[in-house]
Each structure stands twice: as structure tokens, then as C-alpha cells.
Amino acid sequence: TNGFNGGPPLALCGNRIFPEAAIARSYVQYAADPTGFREYADGLLYLEQLYPRWVDVFTLDEHFTDPKAVTAGPDGVRSYEETDSGDGRQIWVIRLTDKQVPDAGKKKLFFSLSVHGNERGGLEGGLRAAEDLAMEAEAGTGEVSDGIPNYESATGNDPTFHTYSPAELLGRTDTYLVDFNIDGWEVGDHYTVPTSVYDRTNAMNTDLNRQMPTKGSINVTRNPLKESEMAYGTRFMHELAEKAGGLMSYGADIHGELTSRAYVDIMYPAGQFDSIEHRRLMAIAERTKSVIDATLYAGIQDEIENSTGGNESEGVEEVPCHMGPVGCIDTIPTNTIPTKPAHWATVWDTLGYTDTGFIGDYLATDVAVTGMDYEIFLNHTVPDKVWNVYLQENHINASRGIIKTAMAYSLHQDEEFAAFRLETGGQAGYVYDPAVVTDTDANGPGELPGPEGDGIGEDGLPVKQASYSATRMRYFTDAGELMTKPFVKLLPTDIARSSAVLDRVDSLVLADVPLPRDARGRSVDRAAYFRNLKAWVERGGNLVLTDRALHALVDLGLVEDGAVEDLEVYQPYSDISDFTDPLVAGLRANARQLVEAAILGYGIGGTASPMTGVSEEAFTGAGGVVVGTTTGAVTLGRLAVGKGRVQVVGGALPTPTEDNDHRFGLRDYGLTYSGLYVMENAVTYDAPGLGAAAPTGFSPVRPGTAAADAAAAAARGRTLAATGADLTLAVVGALLMLGAVASRRRGRAARRA
Ligand SMILES: [Zn+2]
Structure with a gap:
């Protein structure tokens, strides 16, 4: 800080306040050194002094004029508790923006x-x-982009990229950077006596990343928001969101991890996201990945690659085995690993586990338009306090990429998918279920909060139960708003009375409940209902069965009683065996998890989540095409019936549950980006003579995907056969197709199973 508050000359630090990794001695220290100089606090104050136009720094206790807005501190008593000695540590906020711009x-x-x-x-x-940003904005140098064109987007969009000067960027954004866990940091400082290793938790041994009030199931041994750090932190986030008109543009949480198969794991949030929200999240994940892939030192990556035979494709982050209801059921020796610097997928698919109360999830669902969680490799108990320049440089540059890319993309993210509308070709419908899961019905909220399920929290204090009214039907109304032809709602009694009712639609979804109660309270003739459904399918209809509605396969007489089985899984997922199938068109090569079930109230554990499958033998015996399986049962697949078809999606829209502590309420649905694409694909269909006619040029398969290539190749094959054209061409075409399939297989092997 060039003498400011006693700091060393800037020149010693490469003319920076916070020097590059190569010339840094160690981690930035929170505690004061023997001369009284505080690297962090004094560094921040000097940053503000040097760049007053661009930087503001303050502490949360200052901001709230509340001495309790600090950490628990070394006495191990929370700042707001009566016996606290007032030893809480200050939580600093860096605000980056051009203060000359309103x-x-x-x-x-x-x-x-x-x-x-x-x-x-x-x-x-x-x-x-x-x-960087303050320095460059002041000097009028530098540039920041919202991605680097080195990838094909999974969003289906051809992404455009934008570059801004830091000065312009700070004129249009208002960014806040906070480290809440001063307790776990300060104990490991070199100047702290006695010094120890850095600590994951705060001084109360609480994991501050499980403290957010997320909707869905809550681990009963925790009390979200109990720690002052996150109670005030959440209040601060909400204040910012309110100032932004309801939601901030973006929020993220940057972590470290011990080891991983990728240098940076970009962990997609769990939430109730629609077709546009998912695409925006995918876009920011991809854009961040593109920057990290292009900027990180890849030597460590290369080494892993060489030693494991991995390649640069994507992979599921998990032990190399097939997962059964209670963990690994058999190992997959061919499971090589992805080694691109950055990798993105759901939390379970990157870390091999998931949880609730994450800051990143909360930012992405409750206070910002998009958000993400990040994990950086070897940035944990190893190396702990050891300053390894290569590692630290990569940790620092990854974080730079994460922060700056999101800032730049925030200027464009509202527009990129604003015009998106799902074209399904024909008309899709669903059978409406009037049932809602709510705390105001006869059984109240079901399981009450707390370890004993009696409304008393782990700390002996009463827990407030939030009110909610959840229904998976919300998926159809939300999705409908983004479809050229919104889902139409059909009632079971109408279907049972006349099969002609179904002729309005090309596709029909039975979500979780095969035959729901009639919303108008009329009785339903069960046999007639299934008979008419089947007759409509035979006329060309596309029936989509999700979750427990797979049991309708029996009622429709397509498989024997007992062939459909309810499964218990960690999270609903499917091991996709054919990525060229239109049902999974557009899915990434590592796609697996279909639903985030914890936000619907299901617990976290090997058998905590529901899904439904059909025996592979019965399904293929009936002529079914298997697209994906879960512990041996078919959970993605298609069955031709007459002129139409029945498609099964074993995990998509499970009914929310009140069986676990859900003190903050329940979400309606929780499709992952993969689950969303499966549902979009499942209803993209035009049955001749039924429903609506597709617009000219409509293709039932997502363009630019393996499925579209396969469909085109199949069509070429048909044309050649029909015209009796040169067979060699067909053979070459088939060989090319096989090659494509084989190379995708290799990609999948790299992923896991
Ligand atoms: Zn962490």
C-alpha cells in the first residue's frame, strides 16, 4: 500500500496492491502483522483511496449500523447472543462501479x-x-468479454460475444464481492497466535454454505440463517436485489475443492427454471467455461490426461461406477475422465453428492436472474497454507474469469433468449390434476420442522413453517408461456366420455399421476379413460408418461402387470444409451440427472428420490426402443402403438412431498437442463390428422444435434433404398453414421455410464 497504514512499497508488489501469484509471499492475511498493518483491510482501504471513482469498501456492521453484523469470533458465541464478548470480526464488502454514472x-x-x-x-x-478492473478503468485500458468462441452452445443458439472496456463495464454494472467466513480464514493466518490450518467453518463449527433458506427439504440438524454471517449476508443480498427492482442480474459463490477431474467445476444451480431461465443458465456456464478453458495454465490438466488416458471431453464427476440405490453397484473400468480446465453439470453430476442451503442455489433462485456455484481444484486442505505459484495463479485466474465473464454477460443475458419460443410442431396437451400440496389442507404441512418433526428446531426453539401451495401442473402453465402453441389442459372425465376430445392434441402428457381426479368433481370411468387414450394413440397420438404415470403402460395393455416398477434413487436420472435418439436431442454428452428432487421436498440420500421404470425385457418385448435406463429399468424410451407412440420419462415431474422438514416451503417442479430438454423433445411432434398442423419446414428433431444427424441419415437411407440408387453410397453413409455413434460412445465412456 505504498506506506498507507504502514504497508510495503507498491513497487515491491509489481505496482499492485494485491500482487500476482508469482511475487506474492502467501495468502492475503486478515490478521494484523506485528507492526499493526492489515493486508486485507488496509489493502482494501488503499484500493478505495487510489480508485475513488470505481471502488467503495465498507463493512456490514457499518452498513447496517449494527455491531452484531459481524462473525461469531474466537469466543465461540454468536454476535447477537447475550454472552457474546463483542469479539466478532468485521465482514468487508468491495463495491465496484463507476460512481460518476447514476x-x-x-x-x-x-x-x-x-x-x-x-x-x-x-x-x-x-x-x-x-x-484489475479499477486500475484499468482508471487508466482507460483493458477489455473484458462475455465469452470466447471456442465451443458449440448447448442452448441451441449461436452465441454472439461482446467486449467492453473496464470503464464502460463499471459504468453499466454494480458489483459486490464479499468474504463471509472471516472466522475460518483468520485462524489460519500466519500472524494469528497460535496459528492453525484454515477452517472450513466459522467459529461455531457451522458450514456457512448450508445456511440459506432454500425451499424444499432441509437437513433437520441445521438451522438456516442462525449464524450472524449469513443472516446479515442474506439481508444484504435482499437489499441489493430490491434496489435492482426485485432481482440482481447474477450471483455466485466461489469455492475450492480437494481434487476433481476438472480444474474448475461449474455447478449448475437447483431451482424451478423454465425454458428461458435454463438457457440463460446454460449460457453463463458455457461462457465462463470458454474463458477458463482459454486462460488457465493447462500443464496440470495435461498431466492428468496423460496418466489416465482421459481426453478433453466432458464427463460426469463421480467415482467410476454405475450407481445403484445405495451407491456404486459395479465399476466401469473404461471410465476415463474429462480434463478440460472447466467442466459444467449439476452439483450431483460434478461433485457426486448434493445438499440444500447452498449460497449459489439461493442466489440463482431467490435473489438474482442467474447464478452459479464454482469449485476450484486443489484449493482446499491441500495445499492449505502452502503457496504454490502455479496452483495459485490458476485459482486466481479462474476466479477472475468467473467474475469478469459474468459482469460482461449481465449486459446481454436478458436479451439473448428473450425471443425464445418452443416450436412443438403440433399441439401439446396435458391431463390436469387439481390436487395441490399445501400446508392449508387437512394434514397441514405434513412433517413439521426439526429433528423430532414437532416444529422445534435443533436449538430447542420453535421453527416457523412457511406457507406454500405446490403443484407440478405449474410446469405446464410456465412452459406454455414460452411455446408457440401453449399446452392445452384436458380433464379426465372428458377424455373418458369421448375419445374425440383428444383429437385436439398431437401430444398428451400424463405427469406422475396416470388418472387424476376430475377438476370439476365428475366421476371418471377408468376403463373408458384408458380405452380412449389408447384409441387416440393408435390414431397417431403421442402419449408421454412421466414418473409414476408409467404405470399407465399396464392400464393401456402394453406391458404385463408387474413390469412397471417404482424406483428409489439419489436423484432422478437416466443412463442414456442412445444420444442419437430424438427424445434426448440436444443433451450434452454427460447428461444424466433429470430432476433436482430436494427442492420438491425429497431428502438427500441414496434412496430418497422417486422415479419409475419399466422392465427392459417387457419394454423391448412390446417393441419398445430403449433410450436410457436406471438400475436396469427403462426410464427413457419409446413404444410404437398403431400409428402413434407412447414415450416414457421415468423422472421429470414428481409430485412435491411433505414427508421431510420443508420449513421454507416447496417448489412446484425441478427439472434439470437435461430433464427440461427431454420434456421439450417429448412433446415436439406432429401427428397427421390430429391436433394442430406444424408450420412449414418444421422438423421434429432439434437441429444441429446427433439426433438430427441420425434422422437425416436415416431419411437419406430411405430415399436411396426407395430409388434403388447406388448401394455403395448407402453403405458409406451407414459407415459414417456408425463412426459418429462410436465417437459419441467414446465421449460417453469418458463421462462414466
Ligand atoms: Zn466450499
Whole structure:
């Protein structure tokens, strides 16, 4: 800080306040050194002094004028408890924006850095990112892009990229960077006596990344928001969101992890997202990945690749085995690993487990338009306090990429998919179920909060139960708003009375409940209902059965009683065996998890989530095409029936449950990006003579996908056969197709199973 508050000369630090990894001595220290100089606090104050136009720093206790807005501190008593000695540590906020530009209309972003005290990369990178931007904005140099064109987008869009000067970027954004876990950081400082290792938790031994009030199931041994750090932190996030008109543009949480198969795991949030929201999230994941892939030192990656035979494709992050209801059921020796610097997927598919109360999930669902969680490799108990320049440089540069890419994309993200509408070709419908899962019905909220299920929390205090009214039917109304032909709602009694009712639709979804109660209270003739459904399918209809509605296969007389089986899984998923099938068109090569069930109230555990499958023998015996399986049962597939077809999606729209502590309420649906694409694909269909006619040029398969290639190749094959053209061409075509399939297989092997 060039003497400011006693700091060393800037020149010693490469003319920066927070020096590059190569010339840094160690991690930034929170505690004061023997001369009284505080690297973090004094560094921040000097940053503000040097760049007053661009930087503001303050502490949460200052901001709230509340001395309790601090950490628990070394006495191990929470700041707001009566016996607290007032030893809480201050939580600093860095605000980055051009203060000469009025705040109105600026995109707000929020970053939580190193909330696990032993994962320092987020903070190290966040400080440098802030300094880079302020320094360059002041000097009128530098540029920041919202991605690098080195990939094909899974969103189906051809992404366009934008580059801004830091000065312009700070004129249009308003960004906040916070490290909440000072307790876990400070204990490991070199100047702390006695010094120890960095700590994951705060001084109360609480994991601050399980403290958010997320909807869905809550681990009963925790009390979200009990710790002052996250109670005030959440209040601060909400205040920013409110100032932004309801939601910030983006929020993220940057972590470290011990080891991984990728250098940076970009963990997709769990939430109730529609077709546009998912595409925006996919876009920011891809864009961030593109920047990290292009900027990180790849030497470590190359080494892993060489030693494992991995390649640069994507993979599921997990032990190399097929997962059964209670863990690994058999190992997959061919499961090589992805080694691109960055990798994105759901939390379960990147980490091999998931949980609730994550800051990243909360930011993405409750206070910001998009959000993400990040994990950075070897940024944990190893190396803990050891400063390894290569590692730290990568930790810092990954965090820079995460922060700056999101800032740049925030200027464009509202527009990129604004015009998106799903074209399903024909008309899709669903059978309406009036049942809602609510705390106001006869059984109240079901299971009450707390370890004993009696409404008393782990700390002996009463827990408030939030009110909710959840229904998976909301998927159809939400999705409908983004379809050229919104889903139409059909009632079971009407279907039972006349099969002609079904002629309005090309596709029909039975979600979870094969035959729901009639919304108008009329009785339903069960046999007639299934008879008419089957007759409509035989006329060309496309019937989509999800979750427990797979049992309708028996009622429709397509498989024997007993062939359909309810499964218990960690999260609903399917091991996809044929990525060229239109049902999975557009899915990424590592697609697997279909639903985030915890937000619907299901617990976290090997058998906590429901899905339904049909015996492979029965399904193929009936002529079914298997697309994906779960512990041996078919959970994605298609069965031709007459002129139409029945498609099964074993996990998609399970009914929310009240069986677990769900003190913050329940979500309606929780499709992952893969699950969403499966549902979009499942209803993309035009049956001749039924429903609506597709627009000219309509293709039932997502363009630019393996499924579209396969369909085109099949069509070419048919044409050649029909015209009796040169057989060699057909053979070459078939060989090319086989090659494509084989190379996708290799990609999948790299992923896992
Ligand atoms: Zn962490």
C-alpha cells in the first residue's frame, strides 16, 4: 500500500496492491502483522483511496449500523447472543462501479468468495479481479468479454460475444464481492497466535454454505440463517436485489475443492427454471467455461490426461461406477475422465453428492436472474497454507474469469433468449390434476420442522413453517408461456366420455399421476379413460408418461402387470444409451440427472428420490426402443402403438412431498437442463390428422444435434433404398453414421455410464 497504514512499497508488489501469484509471499492475511498493518483491510482501504471513482469498501456492521453484523469470533458465541464478548470480526464488502454514472439501470452482481475458510482461491482471485478492473478503468485500458468462441452452445443458439472496456463495464454494472467466513480464514493466518490450518467453518463449527433458506427439504440438524454471517449476508443480498427492482442480474459463490477431474467445476444451480431461465443458465456456464478453458495454465490438466488416458471431453464427476440405490453397484473400468480446465453439470453430476442451503442455489433462485456455484481444484486442505505459484495463479485466474465473464454477460443475458419460443410442431396437451400440496389442507404441512418433526428446531426453539401451495401442473402453465402453441389442459372425465376430445392434441402428457381426479368433481370411468387414450394413440397420438404415470403402460395393455416398477434413487436420472435418439436431442454428452428432487421436498440420500421404470425385457418385448435406463429399468424410451407412440420419462415431474422438514416451503417442479430438454423433445411432434398442423419446414428433431444427424441419415437411407440408387453410397453413409455413434460412445465412456 505504498506506506498507507504502514504497508510495503507498491513497487515491491509489481505496482499492485494485491500482487500476482508469482511475487506474492502467501495468502492475503486478515490478521494484523506485528507492526499493526492489515493486508486485507488496509489493502482494501488503499484500493478505495487510489480508485475513488470505481471502488467503495465498507463493512456490514457499518452498513447496517449494527455491531452484531459481524462473525461469531474466537469466543465461540454468536454476535447477537447475550454472552457474546463483542469479539466478532468485521465482514468487508468491495463495491465496484463507476460512481460518476447514476445507479439507475445498472446490472447488479454479487459474489461470495471463500465461504469455506480453507478454500482461499475465490478471495485471492476476487481481490485481484477488483483491482484489475479499477486500475484499468482508471487508466482507460483493458477489455473484458462475455465469452470466447471456442465451443458449440448447448442452448441451441449461436452465441454472439461482446467486449467492453473496464470503464464502460463499471459504468453499466454494480458489483459486490464479499468474504463471509472471516472466522475460518483468520485462524489460519500466519500472524494469528497460535496459528492453525484454515477452517472450513466459522467459529461455531457451522458450514456457512448450508445456511440459506432454500425451499424444499432441509437437513433437520441445521438451522438456516442462525449464524450472524449469513443472516446479515442474506439481508444484504435482499437489499441489493430490491434496489435492482426485485432481482440482481447474477450471483455466485466461489469455492475450492480437494481434487476433481476438472480444474474448475461449474455447478449448475437447483431451482424451478423454465425454458428461458435454463438457457440463460446454460449460457453463463458455457461462457465462463470458454474463458477458463482459454486462460488457465493447462500443464496440470495435461498431466492428468496423460496418466489416465482421459481426453478433453466432458464427463460426469463421480467415482467410476454405475450407481445403484445405495451407491456404486459395479465399476466401469473404461471410465476415463474429462480434463478440460472447466467442466459444467449439476452439483450431483460434478461433485457426486448434493445438499440444500447452498449460497449459489439461493442466489440463482431467490435473489438474482442467474447464478452459479464454482469449485476450484486443489484449493482446499491441500495445499492449505502452502503457496504454490502455479496452483495459485490458476485459482486466481479462474476466479477472475468467473467474475469478469459474468459482469460482461449481465449486459446481454436478458436479451439473448428473450425471443425464445418452443416450436412443438403440433399441439401439446396435458391431463390436469387439481390436487395441490399445501400446508392449508387437512394434514397441514405434513412433517413439521426439526429433528423430532414437532416444529422445534435443533436449538430447542420453535421453527416457523412457511406457507406454500405446490403443484407440478405449474410446469405446464410456465412452459406454455414460452411455446408457440401453449399446452392445452384436458380433464379426465372428458377424455373418458369421448375419445374425440383428444383429437385436439398431437401430444398428451400424463405427469406422475396416470388418472387424476376430475377438476370439476365428475366421476371418471377408468376403463373408458384408458380405452380412449389408447384409441387416440393408435390414431397417431403421442402419449408421454412421466414418473409414476408409467404405470399407465399396464392400464393401456402394453406391458404385463408387474413390469412397471417404482424406483428409489439419489436423484432422478437416466443412463442414456442412445444420444442419437430424438427424445434426448440436444443433451450434452454427460447428461444424466433429470430432476433436482430436494427442492420438491425429497431428502438427500441414496434412496430418497422417486422415479419409475419399466422392465427392459417387457419394454423391448412390446417393441419398445430403449433410450436410457436406471438400475436396469427403462426410464427413457419409446413404444410404437398403431400409428402413434407412447414415450416414457421415468423422472421429470414428481409430485412435491411433505414427508421431510420443508420449513421454507416447496417448489412446484425441478427439472434439470437435461430433464427440461427431454420434456421439450417429448412433446415436439406432429401427428397427421390430429391436433394442430406444424408450420412449414418444421422438423421434429432439434437441429444441429446427433439426433438430427441420425434422422437425416436415416431419411437419406430411405430415399436411396426407395430409388434403388447406388448401394455403395448407402453403405458409406451407414459407415459414417456408425463412426459418429462410436465417437459419441467414446465421449460417453469418458463421462462414466
Ligand atoms: Zn466450499
